Amino acid sequence: MSFVLRILDPEYPSHTLLSTKQPLHEVSCCSKKRVRTGRNTAVEAGATRDPRVLRVDPRCRSPKNRVTANDVLAAFTPNEDDAMPRVLTALPVYNEAKHVAEVLRRVRRYADDVLVVDDGSTDGTSERLVEFEDVTVVRHEPNRGYGAALRTAFDYATEHEYDVLVSIDCDGQHEPKRIPELAAAVFPEHGPPNDVVSGSRYLAIFDGDSLPPVERRQINADVTAFLNERLGLGLTDAFCGFKAYRVEALRKLDVTEPGYAMPLQLWVQAKDAGLRIVEHAVPLIYLDEERSFGGSLDDATIRMDHYRAVLERELAATHCCADAWTDEWPARNE
Numbered sequence: 352m353s354f355v356l357r358i359l360d361p362e363y364p365s366h367t368l369l370s371t372k373q374p375l376h377e378v379s380c381c382s383k384k385r386v387r388t389g390r391n392t393a394v395e396a397g398a399t400r401d402p403r404v405l406r407v408d409p410r411c412r413s414p415k416n417r418v419t420a421n422d423v424l425a426a427f428t429p430n431e432d433d434a435m436p437r438v439l440t441a442l443p444v445y446n447e448a449k450h451v452a453e454v455l456r457r458v459r460r461y462a463d464d465v466l467v468v469d470d471g472s473t474d475g476t477s478e479r480l481v482e483f484e485d486v487t488v489v490r491h492e493p494n495r496g497y498g499a500a501l502r503t504a505f506d507y508a509t510e511h512e513y514d515v516l517v518s519i520d521c522d523g524q525h526e527p528k529r530i531p532e533l534a535a536a537v538f539p540e541h542g543p544p545n546d547v548v549s550g551s552r553y554l555a556i557f558d559g560d561s562l563p564p565v566e567r568r569q570i571n572a573d574v575t576a577f578l579n580e581r582l583g584l585g586l587t588d589a590f591c592g593f594k595a596y597r598v599e600a601l602r603k604l605d606v607t608e609p610g611y612a613m614p615l616q617l618w619v620q621a622k623d624a625g626l627r628i629v630e631h632a633v634p635l636i637y638l639d640e641e642r643s644f645g646g647s648l649d650d651a652t653i654r655m656d657h658y659r660a661v662l663e664r665e666l667a668a669t670h671c672c673a674d675a676w677t678d679e680w681p682a683r684n685e
Contacts, residue, residue, distance in 0.1 A: 436514030438534045441466040441507070443500030443592075447521045448475040455483055457527040458519065466507055467521075468500040498613025502606045508598045514538075516601070520592040524636045525550070533595035536631050546600035546626035547617075549586070550593030555632035563637055566651050574615070574658055581666070582622045586630065590614055593633055600626050612661040619662065623669040 440462035444451060451467075458465055465486045469477055471494030480488050489503055501518060508516040515537045519525045529550075536548040552563075563571075575589040592614075603624040608616040621628060 436534070436538055437464070437512070438462065438515040438517060439464045439466055439504075439508045439511070439513040439598075440517045440519060440530055441468065441501075441504035442519055442521045443468050443470060443497055443504065444472060444476060444480075444521045445470040445494060445497070445500070446472045446474040446476055448472070448479055450523045451476050451479050451521055452482065454521050454523055454527070455480075455486060458530070459483075459485070461527050461530040462517070464513070466504060468503045470494050470496070470500040496609035496613075497611050498606060498616070499609040501613060502609075505596075505601045505604070505606065508596075509601055513598050516596045516598050518592060518594050518596070525593040526634060526636070529593070529633055533593065533631055536629065537595050537597050543627065544597055545629045546597045547621055547628045548595040549588070549628065549630050550591040550633040551586070551588035551630040552591055552633060552635035553587045554630050557632075557634040560635040561637040563635060570651060570655060570658075573655075577662075578615070578618055582618065584618065584622065584628065586618075586628075588630070589618065591633065595631075600624075608661055608665075610657075612658050615658055615661050616665045619665040619669055 440458060442454070442458070442465070444467050447454075455465070455467070465483075467480060467483075467486055467488045469480060469488055469490040471491045477490065480486065487507075489507065491500065491503070504516060504518060515534045517530050517534050519527065519530065533548050533550065536545060538544050552560075571588065571590050575586050578584050578589055579586055603626065604617065604620045606613060606617060606620070
């Protein structure tokens with residue numbers, strides 16, 4: 352396996368000082384002290400007295416103190432036996448001409464292998480994607496749906512033998528700088544790997560959090576509570592699109608739901624397959640409260656009925672959860 356190690360300026364994390372795909376294990380300083388990188392893709396280091404080695408210090412801003420590629424490469428020691436996971440970051444995209452360029456520029460700061468699944472866009476999104484020659488684009492024609500776009504990402508990650516797949520939406524409501532955090536959480540430094548690391552906008556409070564649309568928050572809370580009760584999960588956010596998956600675990604899933612109810616099918620199948628699921632706190636950001644689900648699903652009652660139908664079908668098809676379905680459904684308090 353290979354991975355990407357970035358040396359970042361701790362005060363300006365968007366400024367990458369070095370990026371390399373060598374399977375590196377640790378950083379060696381002139382004092383023989385070794386700083387293990389673990390499974391994180393971001394490494395910060397202070398200034399040293401030896402100008403030949405890593406020199407990154409927020410107090411030192413002059414060009415002569417800026418680290419060079421040769422300085423850093425001289426400090427690395429390869430270790431093939433402890434190589435880092437290969438990470439693919441995937442964005443399902445449909446008619447995102449307004450956001451796609453800026454989102455991709457930000458994603459590229461934190462991810463080297465990027466896949467965009469253009470789900471039949473008709474608003475100029477496809478033309479904007481041409482600007483990004485280092486981004487792989489798979490196009491659906493015609494539009495197949497959010498779930499189908501993620502299924503394409505799952506298949507691509509599996510076929511190309513990645514270790515981790517990070518999914519992030521293209522509407523500007525997820526922070527790309529958190530991609531390394533989610534990817535690293537799949538293979539924690541201690542303990543077994545996690546199969547699904549699901550972003551949660553309700554696990555913690557961040558400065559500047561948005562207020563979610565009341566109706567969407569209520570539906571999310573109701574569905575999340577139902578999943579927790581029926582499947583024994585401990586989720587706080589059933590619908591967050593910012594996730595990291597252990598790719599090997601994706602082979603145990605058969606995601607066929609093409610639309611926005613796809614996460615419900617995923618949760619049932621993940622539980623049935625015995626996958627290890629954890630949540631990771633992410634900020635709550637809403638840029639467009641009027642964003643459409645498409646057609647009749649913009650009606651909250653119809654959308655809830657659709658979610659129920661998908662859950663009913665999926666629960667009936669599973670083994671460990673076959674008897675979990677009842678006619679009870681959380682009452683909506685609007």
